Amino acid sequence: MSSSIFAARRAQLAERLRAAGGGVALLPTAPERTRNADSEHPYRHDSHFHHLTGFDEPQAWLVVRSDGHSTLFCRPADPEQAVWHGHRLGTEAAPQVLGVNEARPIDSLNEAMPALLAGQGTVWFTFGRPAELSGQIEGWLATLRAQERRGVECPTQCRDLHPLISEMRLIKDVSELATMRRAASISAGAHQRAMRYCAQRFRQGASAVHEYEIEAELLHEFRRHGAQGPAYPSIVAAGANACVLHHPAGHARLLPDELCLVDAGCELDGYASDITRTFPASGCFSGPQRALYELVLAAQQAAIDATQPGQRQRDAHHAAVRVLSQGMLDFGLLSRDVHGTVDDVIANAAYRAFYMHGTGHWLGRDVHDVGEYLSLGEAPVEQPDGFGGTVVKRPSRVLQPGMVVTLEPGLYVQPAPGVPECYWHIGIRIEDDAIVTDSSCELITRGAPVAPDEIEAWMRG
Ligand code: GLY
Ligand code: MN
Ligand code: MN
Numbered sequence: 001m002s003s004s005i006f007a008a009r010r011a012q013l014a015e016r017l018r019a020a021g022g023g024v025a026l027l028p029t030a031p032e033r034t035r036n037a038d039s040e041h042p043y044r045h046d047s048h049f050h051h052l053t054g055f056d057e058p059q060a061w062l063v064v065r066s067d068g069h070s071t072l073f074c075r076p077a078d079p080e081q082a083v084w085h086g087h088r089l090g091t092e093a094a095p096q097v098l099g100v101n102e103a104r105p106i107d108s109l110n111e112a113m114p115a116l117l118a119g120q121g122t123v124w125f126t127f128g129r130p131a132e133l134s135g136q137i138e139g140w141l142a143t144l145r146a147q148e149r150r151g152v153e154c155p156t157q158c159r160d161l162h163p164l165i166s167e168m169r170l171i172k173d174v175s176e177l178a179t180m181r182r183a184a185s186i187s188a189g190a191h192q193r194a195m196r197y198c199a200q201r202f203r204q205g206a207s208a209v210h211e212y213e214i215e216a217e218l219l220h221e222f223r224r225h226g227a228q229g230p231a232y233p234s235i236v237a238a239g240a241n242a243c244v245l246h247h248p249a250g251h252a253r254l255l256p257d258e259l260c261l262v263d264a265g266c267e268l269d270g271y272a273s274d275i276t277r278t279f280p281a282s283g284c285f286s287g288p289q290r291a292l293y294e295l296v297l298a299a300q301q302a303a304i305d306a307t308q309p310g311q312r313q314r315d316a317h318h319a320a321v322r323v324l325s326q327g328m329l330d331f332g333l334l335s336r337d338v339h340g341t342v343d344d345v346i347a348n349a350a351y352r353a354f355y356m357h358g359t360g361h362w363l364g365r366d367v368h369d370v371g372e373y374l375s376l377g378e379a380p381v382e383q384p385d386g387f388g389g390t391v392v393k394r395p396s397r398v399l400q401p402g403m404v405v406t407l408e409p410g411l412y413v414q415p416a417p418g419v420p421e422c423y424w425h426i427g428i429r430i431e432d433d434a435i436v437t438d439s440s441c442e443l444i445t446r447g448a449p450v451a452p453d454e455i456e457a458w459m460r461g
Pocket of ligand 3: 275276431
């Protein structure tokens with residue numbers, strides 16, 4: 001991405017700061033984390049910081065004033081360190097490469113920051129993230145306060161920067177959408193590969209396939225296409241493990257007559273993808289598996305139909321819940337005698353026995369991306385709380401072109417009295433990523449087969 005995109009975003013932030021009364025914004029990137037001894041966890045930048053700089057080295061801060069001036073603190077270039085850890089951009093090259101007005105060494109942060117804050121009415125930073133940030137800022141403000149007798153003006157307000165940048169990130173621009181389409185396509189290929197791998201192993205006579213083998217196929221496909229890695233820990237759930245919502249890929253054995261649920265997506269150039277597919281291990285759905293699968297697919301289609309500009313983000317969930325609830329009654333998962341009509345099932349939240357999570361979330365730099373879920377300009381209203389009661393809060397947010405959401409209904413059947421045994425231990429989720437367009441939504445992850453016949457044909461191929 002060219003540095004002009006990041007410069008334009010910094011200018012947009014400065015404009016938002018001015019509109020909110022002015023001041024100075026402070027953005028540290030993410031800290032490095034020690035794994036043990038002198039080994040580090042793989043480094044991942046802070047998403048807000050990267051959105052405004054495109055800079056992915058650790059130990060860096062961005063300071064943006066509402067007059068548009070920007071300062072980057074970063075590590076100086078160091079030929080000796082380069083031998084061990086590679087090239088650093090350095091303070092000399094940073095202004096030209098990143099388009100910031102000036103760059104200073106990160107070691108001078110504590111010394112330089114009070115002067116950057118002096119005369120600014122408001123200090124903007126992300127509250128509570130990282131936790132130690134406010135303490136650091138308090139220290140700089142204390143330094144300034146001690147200089148007030150000499151006529152130095154200390155800021156009088158601290159405000160949360162998070163909503164300002166989150167709103168900027170919520171609507172994706174053309175270059176972001178292009179990256180997200182590429183990430184989605186790599187992840188779709190990884191799901192294709194996982195399905196084929198399973199079918200082949202069983203055709204070759206394997207009695208079981210381990211979850212970790214399938215995870216390895218996903219990782220292979222992510223990396224060979226240049227993705228940096230998974231956007232979140234991959235879920236590979238054999239059979240009954242699919243009913244554990246966050247089951248990590250482990251050592252469990254997937255048997256040929258079971259379903260396999262894979263929730264995995266890569267991160268590419270700072271952007272996440274998030275796909276779930278559930279497929280029959282050996283390539284052929286049983287009758288009960290197919291029946292429940294088609295129900296979840298119909299629920300997802302209802303969610304897709306509800307995802308268009310002018311609809312609310314939560315409408316997809318309500319649409320999916322209605323289809324799933326009707327299916328729970330039709331398949332006898334919920335008894336009509338006990339639970340009544342589909343409207344009763346929804347009003348009493350009885351469906352939560354088999355569907356207990358939401359149907360989607362914002363997707364972007366983070367897999368659960370930033371952005372307010374409730375309408376910004378509307379008054380609170382009484383509405384169902386999803387647990388059988390009501391709550392007073394603002395309505396769900398109206399969708400706009402350029403927003404990206406996931407659509408991920410599921411059904412998870414734990415053994416229980418009255419639940420037909422043929423459905424026990426079946427866990428199904430189907431998840432696609434959708435860009436809201438001018439008139440509807442574009443599914444960017446459908447490279448991964450989703451219709452039952454399509455999955456079976458792909459696994460035979
Ligand atoms: N993979 C995380 C989620 O689907 O929300
Ligand atoms: Mn998701
Ligand atoms: Mn997911």
